[in-house]
Amino acid sequence: MIKVYSTPTCPYCVTLKNFLKERGFEFEDIDVSQSQKLLDEMVEKSGQMGVPVVDINGEIIIGFDREKIVKLLDIKE
């Protein structure tokens, strides 16, 4: 289960989401600018408030950290 916490204006979020889509991964797209509750959830999970944050089966990745995402999702590049 993949969750992406993002804002609509954040370029790295768009890049990250395209990266996942292009490789055929489905994810829950969470717009934290729309809900204080979801923003709090992201802050709680990641201990910080920058976007994007990716939750891959409970593993938290801050920012578009391509190497970590590739490793966690076992993507062959």
Add this chain to the structure above:
Amino acid sequence: MIYDLIIVGGGPAGITAGIYAARKKIKTLLLAKQLGGQPTEAWQIENYPGFESILGVDLAKKFVDHLNKFKNDIEIKGGETVCAVQPLREPFSESPPENGSRSNDALFEVATDKNKYQTRSIIIASGVLPRKLGIPGEEEFKNRGVVYCATCDAPLFKNKIVSVVGAGNSGLDAALQLTKYASKIYLFNKYPAFDKADKEYINEVEAASTVTIFNGALVKEIRGEKFVRSLVWENTETHEIQEVETDGVFVEIGSRPSLQFARDLVEFNERGEIIVDSQSNMTTVPGIFSAGDVTNNLHKQIVIAAGEGAKAALSVYEYLRSK
């Protein structure tokens, strides 16, 4: 393996240089920490010909896709950081040695965090990094209220109190973006009055009811617990120290050239930018060229960076042919 050209940087300048070099069949390696460069962080771009209005991230993707079309003619390595560039032999004279041609020898070694490469010429197009405040609390609260990309994070500060440090165009732009979200915005200008910003931006900021402008205000410290709670600043006239409650600090004080790896090699101006010849984009070292925001060009624009990338690649072509 000796390359004819190594391009350092994957923004508009590096990508354009790569496209031109590939079309000229120059044996090229392009090294970039991340392809796309600064446009990736811009919001709407409305001054790049052919695109009346385009998201920065979309324009950057078009650049990268265009470069990738040439992947049979150019080697592209993302995710490598250049650490050092070293000349392999002295002196840097233009004339060949007396005992014959040296044309196929490598002139430089480029070391990254992962590999070492040899090349006959280099284009430095490594761009700029955001300038930091260098005050207590800045590092500690990075991503805990301290923000360097207003476009990215402004929506996270809905109904919050935020501070913007810097009153140039990018500072005023950040303040204006924040008016859509934050309940209160403090704008800190270290100068007694607006200095470099465009009149259009100044008028808009002055008219915004949620923006309070502090002129002659030098920020001293960012305080907080888990997240930013307040900002300490000094009135530069009275030297009085004050503290304001704030949930976010948006740092918008410009950028600095990103070129630590070439520090001892080429000449710089007083702003730390690489000095290039305006005709050829060659640096003070023959064989090393430079393009884009890292150079001493006056206007930092995407279209100019792209143009300089083209100039540098074509100059490299001439340079290699003359050797």
